Structures are given as C-alpha cells and as structure tokens.
Amino acid sequence: MRPLGRLEGSRLPLSTYRLGFHRGFRLSQALRLVPYFERLGITTLYASPLFSARSGSTHGYDVIDPTRLNPDVGSRAEFERFGRELSLRGMGLILDIVPNHMAAHFENPWWRDLLENGESSRSALFFDVDWDPPQRALEHRISLPILGGPYQKVLENRELELVFGRRGFAVRYWETLLPVDPGTLGPVLREIDGFLEKDERKEAGEARQVLASLLGDISRMSSRDPARFLRRLRSRSGERVQKSLRRLWRSSLPFREAVERTLSEFNGIRGIPSSFDRLDSLLDAQVYWLSHWKTVTRTLNYRRFFDVADLVGVRMEDERVFEAFHRTLLDWVANKTVTGVRVDHVDGLRDPAMYLRRLVHRLQKARPQAPALVWVEKILSGDESLPSDWPVMGTTGYEFMNRVMAATGDPEGVRLLREWYAREIAPGADFAEMVYHQKKYVAETLLGGELRRLTLMLEWLVQNGRTSREIPFRELQAGIVEISACLGVYRTYMQGEGPVAADREQVQNALAEARRRHRGRRQGLYRFFERILSMEIPSDAPEERRARWKDFVQGWQQFTGPVMAKGVEDTVFYRYSPLISLNEVGGDPRTDHLGPEAFHEFNRRRREEHPLTLSATSTHDTKRSEDVRARIHLLSEYGEDWIGTVGRWTKWNRSLRMSASSGPVPDPSLELFLYQTLVGAWPLFPEETVSFLDRMEGYAVKVAREAKIHSNWISPDPAYEKSLCGFVRGLFGERRRSPFRKDFLAFVERLSREGAAQSLAWLALKIASPGVPDFYQGSELWDFSLVDPDNRRPVDYALREKALSSLFEEEKADPAGLFHSLLRDWKDGRIKMYVTWKMLHARRRDPELFLEGSYRPLDAAWEAKENMTGFVRSLPGRDLLVVVSSQFRGVPEKETLCVPEKRYDGRRLPLPESIGQDGWVHLLTGEKIRAPSGKAAALPLESVMRQAPLAVLYRKDDSKRQEWT
Numbered sequence: 001m002r003p004l005g006r007l008e009g010s011r012l013p014l015s016t017y018r019l020g021f022h023r024g025f026r027l028s029q030a031l032r033l034v035p036y037f038e039r040l041g042i043t044t045l046y047a048s049p050l051f052s053a054r055s056g057s058t059h060g061y062d063v064i065d066p067t068r069l070n071p072d073v074g075s076r077a078e079f080e081r082f083g084r085e086l087s088l089r090g091m092g093l094i095l096d097i098v099p100n101h102m103a104a105h106f107e108n109p110w111w112r113d114l115l116e117n118g119e120s121s122r123s124a125l126f127f128d129v130d131w132d133p134p135q136r137a138l139e140h141r142i143s144l145p146i147l148g149g150p151y152q153k154v155l156e157n158r159e160l161e162l163v164f165g166r167r168g169f170a171v172r173y174w175e176t177l178l179p180v181d182p183g184t185l186g187p188v189l190r191e192i193d194g195f196l197e198k199d200e201r202k203e204a205g206e207a208r209q210v211l212a213s214l215l216g217d218i219s220r221m222s223s224r225d226p227a228r229f230l231r232r233l234r235s236r237s238g239e240r241v242q243k244s245l246r247r248l249w250r251s252s253l254p255f256r257e258a259v260e261r262t263l264s265e266f267n268g269i270r271g272i273p274s275s276f277d278r279l280d281s282l283l284d285a286q287v288y289w290l291s292h293w294k295t296v297t298r299t300l301n302y303r304r305f306f307d308v309a310d311l312v313g314v315r316m317e318d319e320r321v322f323e324a325f326h327r328t329l330l331d332w333v334a335n336k337t338v339t340g341v342r343v344d345h346v347d348g349l350r351d352p353a354m355y356l357r358r359l360v361h362r363l364q365k366a367r368p369q370a371p372a373l374v375w376v377e378k379i380l381s382g383d384e385s386l387p388s389d390w391p392v393m394g395t396t397g398y399e400f401m402n403r404v405m406a407a408t409g410d411p412e413g414v415r416l417l418r419e420w421y422a423r424e425i426a427p428g429a430d431f432a433e434m435v436y437h438q439k440k441y442v443a444e445t446l447l448g449g450e451l452r453r454l455t456l457m458l459e460w461l462v463q464n465g466r467t468s469r470e471i472p473f474r475e476l477q478a479g480i481v482e483i484s485a486c487l488g489v490y491r492t493y494m495q496g497e498g499p500v501a502a503d504r505e506q507v508q509n510a511l512a513e514a515r516r517r518h519r520g521r522r523q524g525l526y527r528f529f530e531r532i533l534s535m536e537i538p539s540d541a542p543e544e545r546r547a548r549w550k551d552f553v554q555g556w557q558q559f560t561g562p563v564m565a566k567g568v569e570d571t572v573f574y575r576y577s578p579l580i581s582l583n584e585v586g587g588d589p590r591t592d593h594l595g596p597e598a599f600h601e602f603n604r605r606r607r608e609e610h611p612l613t614l615s616a617t618s619t620h621d622t623k624r625s626e627d628v629r630a631r632i633h634l635l636s637e638y639g640e641d642w643i644g645t646v647g648r649w650t651k652w653n654r655s656l657r658m659s660a661s662s663g664p665v666p667d668p669s670l671e672l673f674l675y676q677t678l679v680g681a682w683p684l685f686p687e688e689t690v691s692f693l694d695r696m697e698g699y700a701v702k703v704a705r706e707a708k709i710h711s712n713w714i715s716p717d718p719a720y721e722k723s724l725c726g727f728v729r730g731l732f733g734e735r736r737r738s739p740f741r742k743d744f745l746a747f748v749e750r751l752s753r754e755g756a757a758q759s760l761a762w763l764a765l766k767i768a769s770p771g772v773p774d775f776y777q778g779s780e781l782w783d784f785s786l787v788d789p790d791n792r793r794p795v796d797y798a799l800r801e802k803a804l805s806s807l808f809e810e811e812k813a814d815p816a817g818l819f820h821s822l823l824r825d826w827k828d829g830r831i832k833m834y835v836t837w838k839m840l841h842a843r844r845r846d847p848e849l850f851l852e853g854s855y856r857p858l859d860a861a862w863e864a865k866e867n868m869t870g871f872v873r874s875l876p877g878r879d880l881l882v883v884v885s886s887q888f889r890g891v892p893e894k895e896t897l898c899v900p901e902k903r904y905d906g907r908r909l910p911l912p913e914s915i916g917q918d919g920w921v922h923l924l925t926g927e928k929i930r931a932p933s934g935k936a937a938a939l940p941l942e943s944v945m946r947q948a949p950l951a952v953l954y955r956k957d958d959s960k961r962q963e964w965t
Contacts, residue, residue, distance in 0.1 A: 011092035011339050013044040013373065013612065014843045014850070015767075016774045020048045020620060020792055022058045027074030029797075031082045034089065036801050039808075040780060040833075041840025044092040044772075046342065048620070050079070051328070054103050058792055059620070061344065062311065063098050064108035067328045083337030092339035094375070097329060099322075099355065100348035101305040102127075104312040106170070106177035111312065115142065116179045118287035120234050126321050128303035128313035134456060135299065137289060143299040144288045145449075146176065146309060151291055155268075155276050155283075160290070162188070162266045162279060164249065164259050168242040171283065173290075182238040183221040184285040187278065188262060189214060195258035204254035214241050293714075300449025305348065306562045307446040313558075317350045322358055334366040340373035342396060347378065347491050347561040350554050353389050354495075360391045375614055377621075379565075379586040381489045386610065387502075394606075394613020397774050398586035401617050401626075404762050404769075405581065405633055406591055407599035407869055408886045413636035414579060418589075420643050421578035426669045431576050431590050436517075438575075439485040439567035441708075443559075446566055450559050454480055457552040461532070464545065468528045479525045480556065483533070486513035490561040494535055496550050507533045573623065574707040577673040581633035581680075584623055596869040596886065600857035603871070607770035607855050615766050618776040618783070620792070625776070625785040626762060628680040631755030635676065637889035645747060649675060652740040656730040658723035662710055665723040666700075670707070674700060674728065680755075681784040682748045684827045692784075693732060697725040699786050754888040756782070756826055757897050757949040760835055761869075761884035764950045767839040768873060768882040770855060780836050781829030803830050807837060815926045823897040823948060831897065838924055839952060842880075849875050856912040858883065866941075872912055879915055881953040883944060891949055898947045907941040908932075919955040922946065929953065 017037055019030055030045070037045065049060035052068040060070065069079055086093055104111050110123035118124070119131055119140055131140050147154045154160055154173075162180070163172045169185060171178040193211050196204045221237040248255045268276035283290060291299055296309070303313030315321050332338040341363070346352045356374065363372035374392045380399045386392070422429045443451055455477040462468050462476065487510040492503040499507065511526050511533075533556070537549050573583035582589040606613055617626035624632070635642045650671060657664040657671075666674060677699065683692050701721050704711045711717040732741055759782075767773045776783075778795035781803065785791035807830060810818050822831035843850045853873035863869055863886070870883030885891055891899055911917060917937045920929040929943050944951050 011044070011087070011090055012847060013092055013094070013340060013772050014847055015042050015840050016044045016046040016094060016614060016772060017042040018046045018048075018620065018774065018776050020058075020777060021050060021060060021070070021073040022048075023056065023072045024058075024794060026072075027078040027082050031078070031085055033797055033801075034082075034085050034091070036797065036804065038089050038091060039804055039837075041837055041844060042091070042775070043844065044094055044340070045086065046094040046774065047096060049096050049098055049344070051097075054105055054107055058789065060096075061098050062103035062105070064103050064105060064111075066097075066102075066325045069328075080335075080337065083332075083335070087336055092373075093337065094340035094342050094373070095329070095332070095338045096342045096344055097326075098344045099314065099316045099325060100345045101311045101313050104302075104310045106179065112167075112179045115286070115288050116181050116238060117234060118142070118181075125318055126314060126324070128315050130301040130453060133301045133453075138299065138301055141287055141289045143291065143295075143301050144178075144309075145291045145293045145296040145299055146173065147290055147292050149292060154290075155280060156270065156273055158267060158270055160279065160283070162263055162282065164245075164263065166246075168245050171286075178286075178288060180282070181286055182241040183218055183234070184282060185241065186215060186218050187282065188266065189218070191262045191265065191278075192255070192258045195261050196254060199254045199258070201254050203252050204258075207248055207252045207255040207258075210244055210248055214244055217241055297445070297448025297452060301453065303450065303558065305345070306566055307442075313348070315350075316355055319358070322355070326359070326362060330362055330366040333363055336367070339370070340375070340393075343374060343376045346376040348558060350558060351495060352376075353387060353493060356390050356392060373612075379490055381586065382588065384489055385502075387493055387500075392610075394610035394771070396619065397614035397616030397771070398584070398619070398622075399602075400606075400613075400615040400766065400769070400771060401622070402584060402587045402591075403599055403602045404617070404765050405584075405587075405629065407596050407765075408758060408761065408888075409633050409636040410639065410887060410889075411595070411636075413639040414582075416639045417578045417636065417642070421669075421672070424668075425577075425672055429576065429669075431572070434572045434576055435568055436485050438571045439563050440481050442567040442571065443481045443484050443563050447559065447562055450562075451477060451480060454552065454555050454559060457548065457555060458532070460548055461545070461552060462528075471525065471528065475522070475525055479522070479529050480559075482514045482518070482522075483507075483510050483526075483529055484556070484560050484563045485567075486510040486517070487560050487564070490564045491557045492560075494533070494553055494557065496535070496546075499534060504534065569623075570706050571708055574673070574703050575669065575709065577669050577676065579632070579636060580623075580673060580676050581629045581635075584629070585619075585621055596857065596863045597860055599869065600855070600871060603769050604855050611770055611851055613771050614774040615769060615771040616774040616776075617762055617766055618779050618785075618791075619774070620776065620788060622776075622791075623787045624677075624680065625783045625791065626779065627755065627759050627782050628677075628784050628786065630759035630762065631751050632676050632680040634751060634754050634758060634888055635679075637887055645743075646672060646675060648743065649740055652738050652743075653727075653731060656727045658726065660710065660720055660723065665710070665720060666704075666727060667709075670703065670724075671727075673703060677703075677786065678731075678744070679748050679751055681786060682752070683784060684752060684782065689732070693729065695786070695790055697728050699790060700724050700728050702787070753826070753892045753895070753897060754890075756832075757885070757892050758888045760832060760897070761886075761888075761950050763832065763835055764839065764882055764884055764952055765869070767836070767843065768850070768871075768880060768952065770851075773840075773843075775836070780833045782827075782832060800833070803828070803833055804837065806830070807834055819924045820898065820947065826897045835924065835950070835952075842923055842952075842954070846878065849873055849878055849880055853880065856915070858912065859910050862910055866907065870909075872915055874915065878956040879954065881911075881920070881944075881955075882951070883909065884950040888949065897949065899945065899949055901942065901947060904942040904945050904947075908938040909941050909944050911937040911939065913937075916955070919957075920953045921955065923952040923954055924948075 049063060050070055050073060051063050052065040052070045053060045054062045054064055069076055083093065102108055102111065106112055110126050113123045114121045114127060129142055159173060161172045163170055169180040169188065171180060189211050193208055196208050217237045217240060221234045266279045268279060305311035305313065349355050360372040360374060375394055375396055376392050378386065378395045380395065386395065455473060458476045459473055462471050487506060489506050492499065492506050494503050511530055515523065515526055533553060535553060537546050569585060576589055578589065582591060683689060701724065704721060704724055705713050705716060710720045781800060785793065822834050850873065853875045856872045856874065858870040867885060867887040868883055869886045870881065873880040893900055915937060917931040917939055920939065925946065929939055931939060944953065
C-alpha cells in the first residue's frame with residue numbers, strides 16, 4: 001500500500017491532536033493556538049463532536065441537532081475562520097461524529113417532535129423505536145421509564161407538572177421537560193376558555209376567538225395516523241396551535257392569567273388524589289408512557305446507547321436518515337473545513353459496513369479531488385482485525401496502546417502479581433469468570449429492556465416455525481444471555497448473506513464455551529442458536545420470516561457490544577486489580593508479556609493493512625493517561641518488592657478502614673486499586689497535592705460505583721462512599737503518626753522517574769511506528785489525569801506555549817547539550833515536549849519514510865539479552881533507527897532520567913542486514929555516531945544511547961542528505 005500516492009494533494013495526516021470543545025474551550029481559543037500546534041509539529045487537529053449538543057455539554061456526544069454548529073463552541077464565522085487558518089498552514093481537521101445515537105431530550109427538535117406526534121411525526125423514521133410491543137398499553141407509544149418512583153406516587157406528589165414555557169405547553173419532571181401533543185390540548189384550552197368567559201375585558205374576548213379557532217384545528221388532528229398526507233397535515237396544525245398559543249401568551253394578559261389558573265387546577269393538590277385526574281388523563285393521552293425507572297427491563301421499547309436512557313439509538317441504516325444527519329457534515333467537507341471523519345461507536349450501528357460505504361461515497365462526492373479519510377472507534381479484542389470490507393483508514397488506536405505496553409515490563413512480575421492477587425488479595429479471583437458473570441449481569445439487568453425485545457423477536461421465529469416451537473420464553477432469553485456472555489469480541493458483522501469466516505469462528509467459539517459451561521444441559525437450545533446465528537434461512541422461507549430472522553441477528557449484534565463494554569470495561573476493570581495498567585480499553589489483564597517480537601509483528605501488519613491507522617496512548621476514553629499507566633506498569637518489575645510494599649501499607653493503614661455490613665471499607669482489592677492509582681498519578685510538585693487528593697476522592701467514588709459491589713450509579717450508598725473518601729483523605733492526614741507517608745513518597749519518587757523514562761520510550765515508539773501518532777490534549781507535557789471527567793480538566797496552553805518557545809531558543813544555543821539538560825531537569829515535562837517536537841518535525845520533513853518505509857526489527861536475541869526494543873524504518877537512500885529500554889527499574893540515575901554510562905559500556909547494537917553503519921546522526925542532539933571500523937554492521941551502544949533511555953537516529957546518502965535538525 002502506498003498511502004502517499006493515494007493522498008497526493010490532500011492535507012496529509014502525519015500526526016493528530018485531540019481537542020475537546022465545550023463552553024470552556026471554544027473555537028476562538030483553538031484558533032489562537034493553531035500556530036502553537038503547527039510549531040509543535042502537529043499536522044491535523046482532531047475535534048470532539050461540534051454539532052449542536054445539549055446546553056452545557058462538556059463532551060458533545062449528546063447531539064441534539066446534526067444540522068447546526070454547537071453555539072456553545074462558537075459561531076459559523078468562527079468555525080470558517082478556524083478552517084481557513086488550518087488550510088493556510090497546510091493542516092487538516094478530523095471531526096468526531098456520532099451516528100449511532102442522539103440526546104433523548106426536549107432540546108432535540110427531532111425527539112421533541114416524535115414525543116409530540118408519535119408515528120405521525122416527521123422524525124418517526126429517525127429513531128429505533130418498536131411501535132408494536134407486546135404490552136397493549138405501549139402500542140404506538142414510547143416507554144419512558146424515567147420516574148424515580150411509582151407513577152401514582154410521583155403524580156400525586158406533584159413532581160409532574162403541566163407548565164407553559166418558551167415552546168408552549170410542556171410537562172415538567174424536575175429538570176426534565178416533555179412536550180405535549182397539541183392534539184391532546186382540547187381539555188386544557190376549554191378550561192382556559194371557561195376562565196376567559198368570565199373575564200369582561202376586551203382582550204379576553206379576543207383570546208377566546210383565537211382559542212375557538214385552535215380548538216377547531218385540534219379536532220382535525222386527533223389521529224396520529226402515520227400516512228404521509230395526514231402526517232403533514234397534523235404537523236402543520238400542531239405547529240399552528242403552538243405558535244398561536246405562544247403569541248397569545250406574549251400579547252394577552254387575560255390569557256396568561258387564565259393559563260396560570262388552569263395550570264393550578266390541572267396540577268392538583270397534594271393529599272387529594274382526585275385533583276390529579278385531569279393531569280393523569282392528559283398524560284395518558286400522550287405518545288410517551290411514563291413509569292418508574294425499575295420497569296425498564298419490562299417496558300423499554302427503544303434502543304439506547306448502552307444503558308443510558310437519555311441517549312436514543314438512530315436508524316442510520318435508512319438512507320433518508322443518513323442524508324438528513326450528514327447534510328451539514330458534507331457541506332463542511334465540500335468547503336474544505338473538515339478533511340477527515342472519526343466515527344464514534346461504529347459497533348452500535350445495525351450495518352457498519354453499509355454505513356461506512358455510504359459515508360465514504362458521499363464524502364468522495366462532496367469533495368472529489370480529495371480522498372475520503374475515515375477512522376472508526378472500534379475496539380479490537382486480542383488478535384481481532386478490522387473487517388476487510390470496511391473502507392476506512394483504520395481505528396482510533398486503542399490496540400497500539402495495549403501492544404506497546406505489552407512489549408515492556410517484566411513478564412515474570414506480571415504473572416507473580418496475578419498469582420499473589422488470586423491467593424492473598426481476592427482469593428480465587430479469576431478474570432475470565434468475572435467477565436462471564438458480569439456480562440450476564442449486565443445483559444439481564446442494565447440492558448434488560450433490550451434483552452426482552454430480542455427475546456420477543458426470537459420467540460416469534462420459534463412460534464412460527466416447525467422445529468423448535470416448544471422452546472419457552474425463559475429458555476430463549478437464557479440462551480441469548482449465555483451466548484452473549486461467552487462471545488469473545490464486542491460483536492460480529494453478519495448480514496443477510498450469512499457469516500464470513502471470522503464471524504462464524506467467533507459464534508462457534510461462543511457456542512462451544514456455552515456448551516462447556518452447561519454440559520448435558522441446553523444442548524438442543526444451543527443447536528437452535530447455532531442455526532439462527534449462522535443465518536441458515538431455508539430458501540423457501542416466507543419473506544416475513546426471512547426479514548424477522550435478519551432483524552433478530554442484527555439486533556443481537558447491536559446488543560453484544562454494550563454487554564461487553566458495560567460488563568468488562570465499566571465493571572470488571574474496576575474490580576480486578578493485580579496490575580491495573582492492563583485494565584485498559586481493548587486490553588486484557590490476562591495478557592502475558594508479549595515481548596518485542598509480537599510488537600514488531602503487530603507493526604508489520606499495520607504497515608501493510610492500515611498505514612494511516614491512528615496510534616494512541618491517551619484518549620478521552622482511556623481509564624488513565626499514558627504517564628499514569630507508565631508508572632503503574634513498572635510495578636511488574638518490582639514484583640516481590642511491590643508485594644512487600646503493599647503489605648506494609650495495608651498494615652499501617654488498618655486503622656483507617658471503616659467497617660460496613662459487607663466488610664471493610666475499602667476491601668483488599670479496592671485498596672490495592674487505590675494504591676496503584678496513587679503511585680501512578682501522584683503529582684510531581686508538592687503544591688499540587690491538595691487538589692490531587694480532592695480529585696482522588698471523586699475518583700474513588702467513581703471506581704466504587706463502576707465496580708457495582710458496594711455502591712453503584714443507580715442506587716449509590718452514601719455511607720459507604722463517605723467512608724471510602726475518609727480512607728483516601730486519612731492516608732495523608734497531617735496529624736497522622738504513621739510511617740506510611742514517608743514510605744509512600746520515597747517509593748513514588750523513584751517510580752516517577754522510571755515511569756517518566758518508560759513514557760518517553762512509548763512516545764518514541766509511537767511516533768516512529770507505522771500509523772499516525774495521536775496526542776490527547778495537554779499530553780505533550782506530563783499529564784497525570786485519570787478517567788473522565790478528570791481528563792477533561794482545562795489544559796494550561798499558556799504554559800505549553802512558553803515551554804515550546806523556550807525549547808526553540810535553548811536549542812539554538814546548545815543543541816547537543818539541551819537534550820541531556822532536559823533529562824536532568826525532567827520534572828517540568830519539557831523533555832517529553834522536546835522528543836515530541838523533534839520527532840514530529842522529522843515526520844513532516846520526510847513523510848514517505850514514516851508512512852511507507854520498510855519495517856525491520858532489531859535482532860530478537862539482542863533485544864532479549866539487553867532488555868531493549870528497536871527497529872529500523874528504511875527507504876532507498878535513508879534510514880531511521882529507534883531503540884528504547886524495555887525495562888526501566890533502576891535504569892535512570894538518581895533524581896534524573898539520565899542512564900549511567902557504564903550501563904552501555906562495551907556493548908554493540910547489531911543492525912539489520914543491508915543497513916549501513918556509517919552516517920548516523922542523533923535526531924535529538926544532532927551529534928554524529930562514529931562507527932567502529934572493520935566490524936560487522938553494528939554501532940557502539942554507548943554512542944547510540946548517550947546516557948538516555950531512548951535513542952532516535954537517522955542517516956541519508958550524501959546525495960540526498962538534508963538538514964533534519
């Protein structure tokens with residue numbers, strides 16, 4: 001593959017930098033920073049969703065209108081100026097889009113129209129709603145299980161109120177607004193008319209005339225018939241009713257007074273149940289059916305994003321929906337403001353391949369002279385590959401993060417910590433069993449509504465077939481749960497033509513695991529599922545059966561992703577804690593140390609298949625930043641010493657643990673989790689300690705809720721959480737007489753240096769490896785952020801601009817000495833920025849080498865012996881060599897990141913075959929390497945490493961030499 005040939009004339013994505021836009025960081029601020037990003041070496045900015053989102057959204061994923069720019073982040077003129085500035089500098093803009101779901105919120109005009117008009121809404125085709133569920137009360141309605149208690153109790157407690165606001169009549173439930181179908185307002189308007197009839201003012205009579213006209217309109221729109229003509233007529237009538245009522249409200253004092261009196265009557269009086277009859281009747285006439293949130297498993301009839309009820313699934317498989325949703329995006333692409341697209345949660349779509357083909361086609365049509373640059377947020381499990389029929393550049397790079405981490409650390413230490421954890425911390429803990437049981441729990445509870453819908457779909461197939469009609473509902477549901485829990489990937493991608501080999505293998509593996517777990521039981525059930533999921537549809541099957549069969553399989557595929565994400569990422573990763581650096585998005589804590597050889601093979605495959613896929617080490621979705629993860633991962637090298645350290649700390653901190661009915665707070669596994677987080681994220685400067693401990697308290701609560709053992713998001717345990725925060729706060733209490741603080745700080749001081757060295761190694765590998773290096777906002781300096789919302793804290797760009805300017809000036813004065821000076825004074829983070837800057841500019845100067853250069857690892861035996869990892873990227877006439885330490889305990893000197901000279905004395909670095917040993921220059925210092933004469937192609941290791949834990953060298957033929965530094 002030749003990516004440069006395909007991208008000729010476009011703004012080449014050589015590196016990406018993620019920016020999160022919201023009220024606190026607007027387009028105008030990003031515009032001012034464009035020169036800084038360019039100087040840093042970034043070629044492409046990568047923006048969070050910019051379409052209109054819920055007011056005050058801190059992330060943009062709760063889109064309310066994909067046809068408008070989010071006013072919270074700026075104006076259209078500011079967006080156009082931003083795009084022009086990027087274009088003038090040859091930089092690109094990747095935009096994050098969210099085709100899977102939208103905010104189910106009053107601010108969303110499509111959702112609001114749906115809740116007003118139901119199936120007759122012009123927006124009915126947009127949302128994934130089952131209008132014909134088995135419950136009679138829900139026929140042609142939408143279940144909204146959003147109430148905090150039983151409907152009757154909530155109603156008679158006046159928590160539901162009819163109100164009149166900016167958009168006319170609405171129902172308010174605390175902070176939630178729900179629209180009122182204008183066709184149901186007859187009783188309300190007649191009551192208002194009754195009050196106006198007694199009012200002798202002229203304006204009252206005029207208001208009555210308007211109401212009489214509106215009541216006529218309402219009488220003609222009572223039906224919610226989805227027929228196109230009647231839908232259009234109803235919509236127009238409804239808009240006319242609401243506009244007229246708002247106009248009356250503004251112009252007529254008698255009308256406003258009558259409305260207030262009517263609302264008072266409708267909203268009832270606490271203690272008099274009959275006073276709520278009118279409001280109850282009005283609510284019963286609406287499209288939506290309100291109930292306690294606990295009914296979600298029985299009543300939910302629309303697809304959600306995971307278990308979030310206020311994010312509703314979008315029917316992106318419908319071409320009309322696609323066109324409406326992407327119209328503005330395509331305009332931005334056509335006018336060259338947006339140069340690439342990142343597709344969020346692609347696994348949530350009914351048919352990802354079809355969607356991506358359609359998207360690429362429309363992008364190419366919008367801008368024929370440029371390639372369609374599309375990346376997908378896709379979590380690949382283990383050795384899973386992207387489907388070959390997806391026309392994308394690659395993924396957002398989670399797999400690189402896990403692979404580079406698995407190439408470093410101590411494999412024996414990882415195994416030792418796992419065995420110790422299962423023996424001493426959480427006796428009998430088995431990650432695979434935890435995953436299985438938590439996936440089942442999520443499927444049956446958090447996603448119970450979706451599970452019920454799927455089971456009903458399957459029940460129809462059973463009851464309308466010949467061979468399996470006696471299988472009861474409960475068995476069908478159990479089968480769905482078991483196979484979903486045993487599936488080893490997030491989802492499969494089968495369509496009507498049946499599974500491809502990779503999908504068939506995943507389904508067969510899941511069935512085999514389910515059978516293993518239920519030997520002698522449910523075997524007939526699993527044979528039935530094998531036929532269903534293999535899409536073995538008889539050729540003579542009626543069309544309805546074929547359609548329903550396909551609907552079930554596609555619905556199941558949309559279900560398994562959330563089961564995996566919520567069961568593993570958002571539950572087990574917060575429970576299982578031998579070494580939490582491995583508990584990352586797309587990661588597997590069971591992964592043994594893969595070593596450099598597996599990393600090299602991974603890189604070779606990326607170069608051949610997806611040379612422009614992103615390489616991430618921190619994102620807005622990761623559980624912790626790269627710098628936190630680098631420290632924690634080093635604990636594998638401490639092995640027995642870390643086990644002894646934890647033993648001391650748990651003993652010293654015993655008095656801080658409170659007792660709860662379920663045991664100590666925190667339990668041993670959570671306590672270990674917190675210690676790892678503390679050593680991983682502890683700030684480098686004492687003045688940051690107070691704010692960090694405040695953050696840690698909030699983080700500890702989040703960990704407990706995600707783990708779902710002692711507290712959770714649905715029904716938190718305040719007493720438990722208070723005790724947990726007390727433990728975190730008490731660890732570092734100033735009046736506390738304990739050796740813990742001194743011991744902890746001494747351990748962190750050493751670990752922080754070694755972790756910083758490891759982070760620099762990952763950085764060098766990321767930038768030089770096949771793929772496009774991705775940087776999360778602020779990570780060009782040390783960043784010790786935890787999971788969101790902690791990683792959405794404001795970034796101090798003034799500090800970063802100043803740091804970069806200082807590097808420019810200091811390099812002019814002493815380029816060779818600057819690198820080692822930065823290694824010595826490493827705490828300010830400028831060493832990380834320096835490596836980033838120098839390597840990114842190397843990519844800009846020679847993009848062909850980084851994107852198309854061959855990939856040759858260093859000798860495997862040498863890497864194992866020296867505990868180092870490296871490779872050479874080559875094109876005719878030039879080479880790039882990167883080599884880093886793969887273990888870091890004891891590597892840096894005290895107080896610095898410099899490596900003692902004697903560590904590399906007398907050692908040689910053998911070069912791959914046909915790579916010359918002459919002409920090598922240090923990219924980070926500008927110094928030339930003096931190659932030994934008369935020996936095989938090798939370089940003196942002390943000259944290569946220059947007392948650093950990483951080295952980046954380049955060479956060019958004299959005829960093609962250019963100045964890189």
